[in-house]
Structures are given as structure tokens and as C-alpha cells.
Amino acid sequence: MKLDQIDNRLLELLQEDSKKTTKEYALKLGLSTTAIYERIKRLERGGAIRSYVALVDKAIVNRNFTVFCHVKLVQHVKDNIAQFEAQVMRLQEVVECHHLSGDYDYLLKIHVQDMDAYRNFMVNKLTTMNHIGSTQSSFTIKEVKHSTAIPL
Amino acid sequence: MKLDQIDNRLLELLQEDSKKTTKEYALKLGLSTTAIYERIKRLERGGAIRSYVALVDKAIVNRNFTVFCHVKLVQHVKDNIAQFEAQVMRLQEVVECHHLSGDYDYLLKIHVQDMDAYRNFMVNKLTTMNHIGSTQSSFTIKEVKHSTAIPL
DNA sequence: AACTGAACAGAATTATATTCGTTATGAAAC
DNA sequence: GTTTCATAACGAATATAATTCTGTTCAGTT
16 A cells, blocks of 8 residues: 555644544645545545544553563463463453564553552453463563554 | 443443444443443443554554563663663553563563664663663564453 | 333434535656 | 646535534532
8 A cells, every 4th residue: 555745744633633624634734625535535435444443541441550570481382372461361450562583472450440450450360371380470560651652 | 430231241242342332332231322322422422432443453564563561670760660661651662561570670561663773772772771681582483372351 | 910121123314425417636658 | 749548736616524502401519
């Protein structure tokens, strides 16, 4: 999919706020509403825009405790990896899971209510999983920056 | 702000897809469109819904290289911390910055085009910042899971 | 029982998204 | 140089959804 400068600027705007009217985007980008409308549809069809979502305030819904957990597997055989990843997918507390280069295998990002809830998560969910060698958790003291916008 | 069960379910739906019509949410939750409309407005006013955004596919816009970079400062004086955080805020490649407990001070999440772009970012931006003691970068081999939805 | 405020429903209105027919623009073919 | 084709743009018309308005229900209170 080929994107020109206007597409990129449009994506930046949509990543900031997707609830503006096409008229507003059109105004900012100096095109008609129809032109913008068709560009947006093209970006959706082409997969550049994956979805539209509401971003929720962690503090207000009581999930203000963020943990990064490095996980090492006991053995890196194909089946272990597949099984671990499948299990992680099912844990809703885990909002991100990255297979990483370096000393540890995986980095998980976890949102829970508080330290108690995290202990609970560790004991009842994470450490009951198969093939896990070791884990190491770090807690977010302060979320300095957090954006869902891919830099363009 | 007090949230009941319907609010939570509504937030879950909005975190999945914010572009459905109020009629659709109303249908799923067994209320009228007006009732849902007013609940949504209440969630927006109360700050539970921070914003609505489009999620963009990293691969299609050529930012498919994700790096986690641990940063240690030379000294933990107030001014250093403030200055470092202010500088990080200005780096658009850095999509997240967490002040963490543990050995390292900060964890940055960075999206760039490829390894070359990352080297460039390191040399020209990150390591030119003041007060940085050491950094350690890990690269995402595979993004196993990624959700923007806070678990409710 | 009467009152109050919050939450809800259905209808009416307003605003926006979407479609349609047409017109420029630019690149390739003749 | 002009013909052809494809792409992107535009303005007007239409369809659809958001928003507002009015009245109702219900739980809690007096």
C-alpha cells in the first residue's frame, strides 16, 4: 500500500483523535470532505488503520498498577514456545507480550489493581504456566509518557 | 466516579471498537440508544474515556521495528530526572517511558523503521541527552500480543 | 400517599456519513 | 500533440446516525 504525505498527516490526526468529523480533517488538510472520506476508507481497506478504539483511564477504572515482567523459559523448543504464547494470549491482565532478543525471552506488560492483585496474578496464573524458568518483575513508579500513536 | 456493571461492559465494548453505532451497543446491553448515549457522555465527562483514536498497523507504515531500552541515569537528583523526562517527551520515536523500580531507572519503548533507523536514533538523539549513565536495548523478535484495552 | 432525582424510552430534529454524477489531472500510448 | 486511461478530486443529493426533547418509570425519602 502506497501512502503519500497527505495520508501520513491524516493518519497522524486520526491517531490523535478519531472522533472529529471528516469536515474537520478536510479543513486541516485543505481537501473536500469527500476526498478525505475516500482516503480514510482506502486506509481502512488497505489495513493501515487496524481499528478504532476508546482509550480508558487506568486510574479511574482502578487498574493503575503496571508491571513489566521478564520471563525466561526452561527450554526453547518449538512446542514450549507455542504453548507459552497461547497461554499468555488468554491472560487478560497481560496487555502486551513481546518475544525479545537478549538475556530474557519475553517481556510482559501487565495491568492490575494493586500489588495484592499482582501477587494474586503471579501465584495463581503466571507461575502455574508450563515451561517457565524464571521471572523478574519491575513496577512502574511513574508512567512518564504513553502514546498509542505510531510515529510517522 | 462510580461505575456499575453496565458501564464496565460498555467500556469493554468501546475499547474493542469505538466506531459501532450507539444502537449496536444498546442492543448488546439491552438498553435504549438514549440510555447508552447518556452513559457514554457521562464516561467521557468523568474522564473514564480519555480519548478515541485510530490504531495504525506498524508494518504497513514502515515502523515495524520495536525496541525496549533500559536507561540508567548517572545521578538521581531531582533536576536530572525532570530534565531527562522532559527531553524524552519530545522524542516522537519514544512511544512509552516508564520510571521503574529495580536495577534500571527507565524503560523506553521505541518504534522505528529498522535497525539502521534505531542506530541513528541512538547516536543522534538518545545518547546526546544529559545525565544518561548507561542504556541497554532489547529488540522485539515477535509481538506476541498487543492490546490497548485495560482489563476490566 | 406524595415528592424527588436518576435513569430510561420513543419521537423529533439536527448533523454527519455516504453515495452519485461529473470534472480536473497526469501518465502512458498512439 | 492529442487521445486514452486511471486516479483523485469536487459539490449536490441522500441515507444514516447522533443528539435533543418530552414524558415515563422506579427507588428512595418524607
